[in-house]
Amino acid sequence: MKTNKTNFRIFVSAFIFSLSFILASCEKVVEFDIDETERAIVVNALPNTDSLLFVNITYSRFFLDNGPFEAVTNASVTVDVNGIPYTSTQRDGANYLFSYRSTAGDTLTLHVNIPGHESITGTTIIPPLPDMPTPVAEIDTLQPIDSGDILISLSDPSEMENYYYIYLTERDSGIQWNMFERKWDTIDTVIHPYFNCLNHEITNADVNVSEGMMDYFNSLLFSDRQIDGQTYEIKLSLMMLKDTAEHPLLKEYSLVVESLSPEAFRYIKEVNASQSMTQYFAEPTQIFSNLSSGIGIFAGIARREYPLTFTYKESTE
């Protein structure tokens, strides 16, 4: 009996040992094909109504390399605006600067020529500016967790395809962010109340306009596919935002509403998708580019920024 038990233990031990041997994976570093390490020319420009135009031109880098992207310094860059050519006269590192500022309705064609490379071109149209009054930001102080809404009223032009992108920024730095930084207690602990555009509601229409995945900034990206030509009220949610003497907000914030060209919409959407958690279970996203050769984007944006002022109320429910 004892022998049987010993044999069984030996069998179990051998089984476990063998199984661990089998399941132990072997890893090996793969050699690269040299073609896969060739650098590409990257041209990025998002001409928008708030800024002078600049075009950023760099080389891509192999994923094993660490360091800044190398600037392309010998490019000749021109932009045709409604048929009138503008040439970059100044360069700051990788950025080719222009004296042109975009206006809604402008048609822009970019030409980038780099010795030894194919000419790179791209075209975009600056979309109309977002049409909406200053949003109202309300905080309900009676909720278990202070929560509130930002109410906006956006009028969408009819008979044309429009795309929108709404997000939060710090007013003094312009940094896109998803949280409100505020002082919490006497030892200067900073906490971050939460802003979530994805949690939104259109109060005058029973539709969900969100286009897919949440990005890092909890921004709202949508098309007017379902609400073309209407004025609609959007309620965006806030959490734990109570500006008091004990717990003041440390910074001022703005809500940014961008009207996007189709190219910008697709680019931002695919950038968001490529950074989404679902990416781990999916084929890697190929990010859209409207450039004739090379990678990157040339896409128009019409941008408006609305400083946020918070009002506090007690819920009636």
Place this chain on the structure above:
Amino acid sequence: MVYASTRLSRILRMPFTFKYLLLSSILLMLCAAATAQKYTVSGSVIDSTSGETLIGATVMDLRSGKGALTNNQGHFSLTLHSDSVFLRISYVGYKTINESFVLKNNQKRVYKMKSSAELKTVVIRSERIDNAKSSQMSAIQVPIEQLKSIPVLFGEADLVKALQLLPGVQSGSEGNSGFYVRGGGPDENLFLLDGVPLYNVSHLGGFFSAFNTDAIKNVTLYKGSFPAHFSGRLSSVLDITTNNGNDKKLHGNASIGFISAKLNLEGPIKSERTTFCLSGRRTYADYLLQPLVKRIADNRDYKLRAGYYFYDINGKLTHRFNDRSRLFASYYMGSDVVYTRIRTLATNVQEQFLNFNTRWGNIIASTRWNYEINPKLFMNITAAYTRYSNKVGVNYETSTLATETEDSQSSEFKMDYISKINDFSLRADFDYTPNPDHLVKFGGYAIYHHFLPEVSSAHLNAYSADLMNSSFILDTSVNSGSVNAEELSAFIEDDWSLNEAVKINYGVNLSGFAVESRFYPTIQPRLSGRVMLGEGVSVKAGYSYMTQFMHLLSTTSVSMPTDLWVPVTNNIDPMYAHQVAAGFFYEIRAIADLSLEAYYKKMSNLLEYKDGASFWGSSESWEEKVVLGDGWAYGLEFLMQRNFGNLTGWIGYTWSKSMRLFDRPGQELNDKKPFPAKYDRRHDFSIVLSYKINSRIDISATWVYSTGNAATLSLQEYAQAQATADEYAEIDPEGWNGYLTSPSGRNNFRMPDYHRMDISANFHREFKNCSRTINVSVYNLYNRKNPYMIYESHEYSYAGYNGALVQLSIFPILPSVAYTLKF
């Protein structure tokens, strides 16, 4: 009822051409069949020892040169002129029977064939159906006994992995039992178990197939030139017939291998008329690992139970009413189960319980009735129920008893994810043999599908005495919606010998699928033919058009419970494929058989997930996550096989290319450019050899080589664009902070080539009442590190950044032993 009649009226309103073609096809077949004949010899061919019917046995009249093959029920029908006949009945591995008699009236025969002593022990062989003489091309019949000798992973005989060694059939990733036929996808293969479709065909993430070889009698794989009686998938049909059971006495075999234990019993019930066959298989690692699992939890403050197992059960009852009528009842159940239960024991005031349980698998229940209506007409009626389901369940409970400082609290959280398909089907098949020059098959089927692609539900129940005995209950359910559909099919085909040299198989399959508010009718013509160029030399060609009404949504290369079977809908059209093939067949007497086949296949409405989309992490319905596109594949297949003597085996080589194009508006992938399919491989080569040393020992070896799999990798990083307003302009001259990775294209990278050698030896020994076989095998003999997965590794540390492209290999050299006892 109103619903059903609406569907029926929609079907009756099918296009005029659809009905016209159906009627004209039937008339054409009947005209072809209406030739003069005299008397008919009909019956069955069976194994004399077990009473099992033999599929594909040849019954040939040597005087007239006319012959017939037994069908899947072992039945044959041969109509000859009134005269003296000399019949030869032959079947591979059995002693040939010769019989001569004068044919004066219709004759009924049951031929009992004796197994050839020479072939009692197993040899490896891939047998082409009737080789050069058959009008069927691109089909391979694989006797199941032969599969058991091929060296396999963990010593577990595996039907699908053996088929992967044949030309035109490609394996997925390392060790995976999925297969890809002539550039098609894993969901484009129709697996028929006794004529009933099976959805999930693998266990353990695809490392093992769902077929227990002990329960299987015969397997035929069709890669192209599909006969009209098959429909429903684009790329292949794997027709599996299970054992009926020994009608003489109780037999069985029990075996234990490295991963599972199996038991097979078969025998008569009371008389020879009724037999049973019961097979079961279960993995046992979860039992053996329990001590280890317990030990993990021993020194901690919780109880743990965790494990994984799979099992499958095949059962079959056969009753023979008389020589003309048989009834079969079959049952199959296979399932994979993963479970984890954790209960904390930290204190006597707080207790937590976590239960995670995932289960997925199939059930098939079918009843079949064979009836010989007259010597020329044979009928097979099948009624079946199929279910595929997977369920992921999580249950978390926590409770805190009241103490001096705190009141009692409790909460319960349950979450379930369920996906199901239920099919109810009725099928009728008729074999009509008006004369030896024609074999007409006709029939039809109706399937009622009930799909439940995705249902997620969550339940939260929280109670706190602290908050005035308040309770909080939340029930939510996200349901992609169930879909009901009816699939109808009618077919007719004729295998027609025009003369000694020319034989054709022509037919048509008319199928339709009614789903939501759409009805998708299809007319699928089939044609194949052979021309004999000389003794044992022929050329063949074939064309087939196939339609598929359901898709498998899969994000990974391994078979997972998250793979979803979904039907076509109002927005998702059926897949279809046109395939043409041509081949040359040559039987080199006393040496080997050669075949060379070329094919071209064009596929439409293939389904893929969009970039970045998967089953997980989005509230969008599955229809929103997919895109439709096209594909094409072409290739050349070479097979040289030797079926006799002590040395047997084959050499197979495939050169192929398989591409995809998704360029429809709003459905773009890969920037509207063509890209290689996931398992596009230029070269696939295999050698399978077996040598019988003596009656007690046989050895075998396989070597496979293939081009590396394609993978999508993002090897370049680049700056992310940002719009910057003037007043905040802080333009980074060296480029912006954010960066992106984007692959240069889908499947833009090739993994290293794959090659592997396996060997095995079988040691047989006979005892008085039983025999035993010990199988010793070594998988991956020279320990090749074949790629299973390639991924980008990024590591940051104080020492700096360290990145690499890493290849994961999962199976090193793996010896295994299996023991089988037959009684």
